[in-house]
Amino acid sequence: MRTIAIKMLFGDTAKFYGILLGLSFATLLIAQQASIFVGLMSRTYALIEETPQADLWVTDPTMQFVDDTKPMQVTALQRVRSVDGVGWAVPLFKGLLVAKLPSGTRQICDVVGVDDASLIGVPARMVKGDVSVLRKPDTIIIETRGARSRLAQPINPADPSGPKRPIEIGEELELNERRAVIGGIAETKPTFQNVPTIYTTYSRAIGFAPANRRTLSMILVKAADGASITELRDRIARETGLAVYTPHDFAWTTIRYWMTQTGIPINFGIAIVLGFLVGVAIAGQMFYNFTLDNLKYFGAMKAMGATTPRLLELVALQGAVAGVLGLGIGLGVTSIVGLAIPGDKLAFKMTWHIPVIAAAAVIFIVVASSLLSMRRVVKLDPSEVFQG
């Protein structure tokens, strides 16, 4: 009988495709918008993910998120290093600087200055060159997306607006009137600001930056062997008065800032709610109408001895089949769109939570419309089959 119930669903082609379209579209909107939202949020803490060596991040207490650099006095580094349980502590500079490109155009870049000695903070995945090039004078490392896009140079220098080529190793930029030579190109995770990131040494970075009494953006800390990270975090905070985060906490502090201080969640939330409403409006109504259309057959079945639970089982099965197919198609299309569009153009990250949320939404739509439909089936008077 289940096969017949499913054939009834598939056989009403117009309604079946309507239900499927509604559920797929709702899933697509919910999953895609949620994935883009998660993708965008994950970009806000890309620097933390690119620096896995640090157990703790030390910042000015007023700093609200990763890009909200509030420089500290350089003495903060020594104070942190003096705390018991610190294995090592290295400085990190982070700031937005204007770079003058070989073509003469100017481009804002995110400059990250890493510890001169250890070079901790330089991306691990070098595409061209080697991390050690930073030991050469005036050298910088750029990342692939920036090299291909905003730092790209015209193929014909005489035609700056013509076709472009990626900027290459050996080419020079000017950062605050100072020469910077590209020594390497690294693969990095996209950032929220989506401006090219330049990596160099800490001392060189503060040389590029406008003169400032405070230059220390953050301090990266590794706990000594055997030291508890949470205890060390609390101890550094207590002894220095600075803010100290584990990478996880720092990432969530950053996400919370974007969630609470910007309109991003509301915008995505509206799109997700709209997707859900589209699902309810189209799929829910279509499924309800589908059941209404079949009410006379359900009535005949009831007359022929089908119990109400048996009929509800059939309606639930039809709803479940439509739900699974709609969810599958919606998630499939979402994944294809996410995979087809390059990461530098679309911030897309589908975590396991997103299919679960989309499934929950689809289940709600299907269950709600099935319950409405079932209500009609339960109330159905089998003697109505004789009404012609």
Add this chain to the structure above:
Amino acid sequence: MSEPTNSIVCSEVFKTFGVGDSMVRALRGVNLEVRFGEMMALVGPSGCGKTTLISILAGLLQRDEGAMSVLGTDPSALSNHERTLWRGENVGFIFQQFNLIPQVSILENVAVPLLLRRHPKRDAFDRAAKLLEEVGLKGRESTRPSKLSGGQQQRVAIARALVTGPRLLVCDEPTSALDGATGQKVMALIRELTAAAERVVIVVTHDERIYHFADRIAHLDDGRVTHVSTPAEALAESAARMSDAAQRH
């Protein structure tokens, strides 16, 4: 103890719908006896209570008052659930509009009453195929109902009604959606397939052309069985009424 000769006994059966101003007395004391092996036609003007009566006999509705026995049971005394199961085991239905599921094959349509009762699938389809053969639709098993003529669809409905082997077959205007010749064939088929001593057939109809298939005809008017006649008597009465009406005009 011998088998009772009457399969259906109704004594002073009443049924009312609604309350207050909207109250309708559909049955006002129906008395009726139908014997095993008999085909009984219920005839009468629209609104006389025919549909209400077969609904009560088939266990689709409950009577308000009176006494009743259908195949040895009073379906109105059963709970809703028990009545549903009783219908599944004992009653076959042939509807005016066939009510065949359009999205599935006629074989599946015929097997529906068995599958609804979780009958083994293979046996259900075997029995459905056998009945389709009996109604002359062998080789058309995988056809959808919409590909068949009205008469063929009603044959499928007959096969579906008989697939569970019911002892009571209830036919609601089985020929009203068919032309005259097809209606005769369909009734002949119903008569042929239900000619068993332990089975009883109730046919609600307005169609005088099929009166002769019935063994007896119960005339209903204003919620009561006014009298029971033979088909010949019923046709004679009808002819007399027509003649009176013609003379008045």
